[in-house]
Amino acid sequence: MPGQTAKLRKSPSGSLVEKRAFGCCLSDNQITTTPVKGPDESYRGFGQANQKQHSDPSLQQIITSLLDAVYSKASLRSTLMPCNIVVGGFFGDEGKGKVVAYLALRDKPAVIARGGVGPNAGHTVEFNGRVYSLRMVPSGFPSQGSRLLIGPGVSVDPNVLVKEIALTDTGERIGLDPRCGVVEERHIQAEAESDHLSRRVGSTRSGVGACNADRALRKAKIAGEIPELSRYLADVAGEVNRVLDDGGGVLVEGTQGTFLSLYHGTYPYCTSKDVCASAICSDIGIGPTKVSEVTLVFKSYVTRVGEGELQGQLSREEVQRRGWVEYGTVTGRERRAAPFNFDLARRAVMLNGATQLALTKVDLISPDARGVRRFEDLPEEAVRFIEEVEGETGRPVVLIGTGPSTLDIVDRRGA
Numbered sequence: 001m002p003g004q005t006a007k008l009r010k011s012p013s014g015s016l017v018e019k020r021a022f023g024c025c026l027s028d029n030q031i032t033t034t035p036v037k038g039p040d041e042s043y044r045g046f047g048q049a050n051q052k053q054h055s056d057p058s059l060q061q062i063i064t065s066l067l068d069a070v071y072s073k074a075s076l077r078s079t080l081m082p083c084n085i086v087v088g089g090f091f092g093d094e095g096k097g098k099v100v101a102y103l104a105l106r107d108k109p110a111v112i113a114r115g116g117v118g119p120n121a122g123h124t125v126e127f128n129g130r131v132y133s134l135r136m137v138p139s140g141f142p143s144q145g146s147r148l149l150i151g152p153g154v155s156v157d158p159n160v161l162v163k164e165i166a167l168t169d170t171g172e173r174i175g176l177d178p179r180c181g182v183v184e185e186r187h188i189q190a191e192a193e194s195d196h197l198s199r200r201v202g203s204t205r206s207g208v209g210a211c212n213a214d215r216a217l218r219k220a221k222i223a224g225e226i227p228e229l230s231r232y233l234a235d236v237a238g239e240v241n242r243v244l245d246d247g248g249g250v251l252v253e254g255t256q257g258t259f260l261s262l263y264h265g266t267y268p269y270c271t272s273k274d275v276c277a278s279a280i281c282s283d284i285g286i287g288p289t290k291v292s293e294v295t296l297v298f299k300s301y302v303t304r305v306g307e308g309e310l311q312g313q314l315s316r317e318e319v320q321r322r323g324w325v326e327y328g329t330v331t332g333r334e335r336r337a338a339p340f341n342f343d344l345a346r347r348a349v350m351l352n353g354a355t356q357l358a359l360t361k362v363d364l365i366s367p368d369a370r371g372v373r374r375f376e377d378l379p380e381e382a383v384r385f386i387e388e389v390e391g392e393t394g395r396p397v398v399l400i401g402t403g404p405s406t407l408d409i410v411d412r413r414g415a
C-alpha cells in the first residue's frame, strides 16, 4: 500500500508486532513525514520550513495544519475505507466461516462479499443453535442488515447456491455477479472421472477446477446466461466500490488457504486458482489501495485433506489423543493433522500482506480456554501460545477462537 510504513510495537499481550501508519511514521517522541509533492512536481519537504519556523509563526501554523492533514489522512483511511479481507493461512479449514460470521455480527458491515474459488470450499457457521455448512452463501449472513455479494471471480454451482439461499433465507439481500463462471454437471463428472484430480491431487470433485479450465478457454457459461439466477444478478464490483467510496464497511471472505493456492501453494497438490488476499480482492473487483485490513486466519494446529505434504504429520492415534480429529465439510474425508507450523505462518503473513491474525480453536490446545470471551480469563498456557505466534510472525493476534459458537471469541481489537 502506497505511503505505508511499518514499526514494531508491543501487542496487548506484550509481544513485538508491526504497527502500521499511512503517510507518516510515528514513535513516542518523533514524527517524520513523507514529503508532499507540489503541482510543479518538485518536492516541498519540511526541512526548509523547519529552519524558518521560529521566526515566522504563520509558517508554523501551516506546518501544524499540514501535519494535521497527514494525521487525519491516516485515520481517514481506516474510517473511510474499512475494507477487511479475511483469508486462510494454512491449507483451508482454519475456521474462516466462524471468523467472518463473528466480524459480520460485531461490525455490521454494509456489504459482505465472497471471493475465492467456489463450492469446493465449505465454511461452517454455528449460530443460534444451528450449524450451517456453506459452500456459496457468504458466511457473514447472520448479520441481517448486510448485503451479501458473490464476486465475478467465483465459480458458482446454481444448485448449491439456490439451496443455500433457501436454507439461510437470504434471497432478498444476496447478489451474484453475472460474470461468475457456472459449474455444470459435466464439470463434476469430468473431475470424478479424472484419475489425476481424484486420486493424485485428491480434489473435492466439486467441478470447480474443470469450470475454471473452461473459463480460461472462454468456453464456460457465466451466471448472466442462466435464467434461474437472473433475479440475483448484481454489479458486484460497482456496489462494493460505491459503499467504500461512501465510507461504508466491506467485509471480504476468501476461501481455502494460502498453501492451496495455485501459484503459492504446494503444486500440484492445490486448488485451481490463487487464493491469497490480492487474488480475493481481484475476485470481487477491489483495487489494492482500497484495503484497510488483511486478517489472516490460522487454526491452533494444521490440518489438511486430500494429497500433498503435511510437515510434522501426526499418527492417527496421536491426532485422536489430542482431540484434533476433524472431517472435511464438503467431502466428509478425515483431515490429517500436525502441530502449528511457524515457518508456514511467517510465509503466509508475507504472501498475504497480513495486518492482523485470527487464531482459532485455542481451546483444543488449551482446554481451560473453552468458551472464554475476555483475554484476561485465558489460561496462561493459551496466552503463552498466542505470544509465541505474535513473536514469530510479527503480527497481532486480534481474534482468538475459544469454542464452536460464533460468539466464542476473544476480540482484542481496540485493546
Ligand code: IMP
Binding pocket: 091, 092, 093, 120, 121, 122, 197, 201, 202, 203, 204, 205, 206, 208, 209, 255, 256, 260, 269, 270, 271, 272, 305, 306, 307
Ligand atoms: P479442488 O480444488 O476441489 O480440485 O481440490 C484440490 C485440493 O485442494 C485437494 O487437496 C482438496 O482437498 C483441497 N481443497 C479444496 N478446497 C478445500 C477447502 O475448502 N478446504 C480444504 N481443502 C480444500
